[in-house]
Amino acid sequence: MAHVEDRWMRKARDENGRLLFDDKGKPILEKDPKRYGKGSRWRLRYDGPDGREKNESFGKKGDADNRKKVVEADLLRGTYIDPDAGKVTFRKQAEEVLDNRTLDPSSRDAMRRRLRNHVYPVIGAKELGVLAKRPSVMQGLVAKLEASGLAPITISAIMANVQLVFAVAVEDELVLKNPVLSKTVKLPKVVAKKLVVWTPDQVLDMRETLPDRYQATVDAGAGLGMRQGEIFGFSPDDVDWFGGFVGVNRQLKVVNGKLFFGLPKGGKTREVPLPESVKFALAEHMRLFPPVTVALPWRTPDGEAVEVRLFFVNSNGGAVYQSAFTKVWQRGLTRAGIVPKLKPGEKRGHRYREHGMHMLRHYFASVLLTDGENPKAVAEWLGHADGGALLLRTYAHLMPKSEQRMRRAIDSALRRPASAADGPQTAHEGST
Numbered sequence: 001m002a003h004v005e006d007r008w009m010r011k012a013r014d015e016n017g018r019l020l021f022d023d024k025g026k027p028i029l030e031k032d033p034k035r036y037g038k039g040s041r042w043r044l045r046y047d048g049p050d051g052r053e054k055n056e057s058f059g060k061k062g063d064a065d066n067r068k069k070v071v072e073a074d075l076l077r078g079t080y081i082d083p084d085a086g087k088v089t090f091r092k093q094a095e096e097v098l099d100n101r102t103l104d105p106s107s108r109d110a111m112r113r114r115l116r117n118h119v120y121p122v123i124g125a126k127e128l129g130v131l132a133k134r135p136s137v138m139q140g141l142v143a144k145l146e147a148s149g150l151a152p153i154t155i156s157a158i159m160a161n162v163q164l165v166f167a168v169a170v171e172d173e174l175v176l177k178n179p180v181l182s183k184t185v186k187l188p189k190v191v192a193k194k195l196v197v198w199t200p201d202q203v204l205d206m207r208e209t210l211p212d213r214y215q216a217t218v219d220a221g222a223g224l225g226m227r228q229g230e231i232f233g234f235s236p237d238d239v240d241w242f243g244g245f246v247g248v249n250r251q252l253k254v255v256n257g258k259l260f261f262g263l264p265k266g267g268k269t270r271e272v273p274l275p276e277s278v279k280f281a282l283a284e285h286m287r288l289f290p291p292v293t294v295a296l297p298w299r300t301p302d303g304e305a306v307e308v309r310l311f312f313v314n315s316n317g318g319a320v321y322q323s324a325f326t327k328v329w330q331r332g333l334t335r336a337g338i339v340p341k342l343k344p345g346e347k348r349g350h351r352y353r354e355h356g357m358h359m360l361r362h363y364f365a366s367v368l369l370t371d372g373e374n375p376k377a378v379a380e381w382l383g384h385a386d387g388g389a390l391l392l393r394t395y396a397h398l399m400p401k402s403e404q405r406m407r408r409a410i411d412s413a414l415r416r417p418a419s420a421a422d423g424p425q426t427a428h429e430g431s432t
Contacts, residue, residue, distance in 0.1 A: 001072070005043045006042060091125065105301065136184070141162070225361050225364040226248060229251035231357075235250075237309055245274055246272045249264070254321065259319050261306060289313075294318065295308075
């Protein structure tokens with residue numbers, strides 16, 4: 001049971017140390033000379049689930065009585081959360097999550113940067129227990145992120161990281177609720193832009209403007225749907241030259257400037273059909289630039305080294321750094337006329353980001369969907385883990401409309417084959 005005590009008052013005693021009572025038999029109270037007027041007056045005492053005594057202080061008796069009811073109910077239901085557990089700061093809890101949670105190295109690095117740059121300055125020093133009871137503080141964090149000029153999609157990523165920190169705290173019974181999930185916390189709406197896909201001429205022009213050693217990267221991206229990291233982790237040993245398939249088995253990653261190999265996004269490998277045109281381009285690339293064996297750590301920057309023969313390496317025979325290739329790619333965008341040449345003093349902006357190497361994957365998907373390929377199959381070849389839901393949201397406007405498919409199907413079904421003497425019309429005549 002929980003008990004509320006008055007810390008400022010004590011039971012009065014006579015000169016012999018015996019308790020004094022009033023005419024109704026209740027103990028007479030007097031001011032405690034050592035405690036009266038010092039600190040919170042009311043103290044709630046109870047035994048926690050672990051059998052240890054807990055103490056909570058309150059300035060008003062009503063608050064202590066209300067807390068007493070909550071504690072007794074929570075102890076009875078088994079939902080009690082130790083208020084001292086939530087006294088850890090958000091930053092300390094977040095760093096423990098980053099250190100102990102099973103996260104992809106690049107995901108951990110990105111989360112650490114987001115929290116350090118945008119979250120710690122606002123709520124890093126605040127206690128979890130206080131934050132868990134104040135969803136308004138979370139909304140205030142969102143407002144500060146908006147005021148700093150961050151894009152809605154970036155804010156969503158940051159708040160997803162904050163939500164993860166609180167989710168772990170709830171699991172560890174440090175706090176009872178996750179304030180980010182409160183209905184009062186509203187994130188800025190992410191307005192999806194209608195995807196614009198490169199034309200065949202832009203893809204081919206881009207290929208021609210890149211240095212010779214990188215031209216076949218366009219074939220791997222536009223012809224196999226590979227991501228940039230997958231292209232630079234691509235090996236001739238992943239190709240079934242006779243069966244006509246390519247295994248997407250790894251990607252080249254970088255964390256804190258250190259390169260390493262890892263599984264493709266989502267931690268899953270996949271198999272993609274190999275078109276003849278891409279097969280020829282890869283073979284020609286191997287003739288001009290023989291594969292180079294590169295040794296790099298596996299899965300983490302400090303993992304055990306593995307050796308992989310790579311299709312694409314830099315001019316020094318080493319693995320390709322994304323930052324270095326980005327400059328090559330951006331020069332190619334300008335030469336191909338996809339992005340206008342910068343004016344004096346003008347900075348590279350969103351135009352270059354919008355036309356990154358991911359445009360090759362968009363082209364791959366759009367070509368197949370426009371031709372009527374099964375969206376689920378395309379999603380598998382792209383390495384989407386949601387069975388095609390993301391694919392449909394992204395490329396729905398590129399897919400043939402139902403009425404277009406219906407017209408083609410009926411026109412084909414009602415057209416007499418040139419080499420046949422019968423068909424729908426013949427069957428109709430025979431039935432009359």
